[in-house]
Amino acid sequence: AQTVTQSQPEMSVQEAETVTLSCTYDTSENNYYLFWYKQPPSRQMILVIRQEAYKQQNATENRFSVNFQKAAKSFSLKISDSQLGDTAMYFCAFMIYGQNFVFGPGTRLSVLP
């Protein structure tokens, strides 16, 4: 069975600084997708960034980037120039095409002024 682990239940960062959230997963499959979702206090689930496992290049979306290490089964999220609006729960998720998503337990990020 596929599993997703987020080893940091809570993190904090100063505004304008950079923070990295960790995620590891376990699968025997070779083709899959990885995602980071953000859940702000409004509780809405918002897709932050996605990565296809067959792509070697790390995905980037504005201030958000990932460090995808396929051999190590690691998928960390880097947030640069942190903003107060980045305060949220962040969930790492994994999906094999055609199957359901598996979510990690989440990391609560607080951006401090």
Add this chain to the structure above:
Amino acid sequence: DSGVTQTPKHLITATGQRVTLRCSPRSGDLSVYWYQQSLDQGLQFLIQYYNGEERAKGNILERFSAQQFPDLHSELNLSSLELGDSALYFCASSVFDEQFFGPGTRLTVL
């Protein structure tokens, strides 16, 4: 706005009762997923439907059931409700490899 709608937004009911949560996926999306999120917890996958057929089942209680209708909207039925069923219930839809989440229905069981 993800394009996925869920009704109602809030639901307050008593133990032992039955409720129905409704989800309308994004236009063109064939898959619908249901998740349960208890307070300060992660997302627990309940069930997935694809074009009207059950595709995958997670940790869904026997008291819970779901279906997807020909117009692709889905309903999650929760019966014999218990206090522990109080949670945020999300619906998500997808067409390929990305899920789009609705705003959720917050269920409170008193």
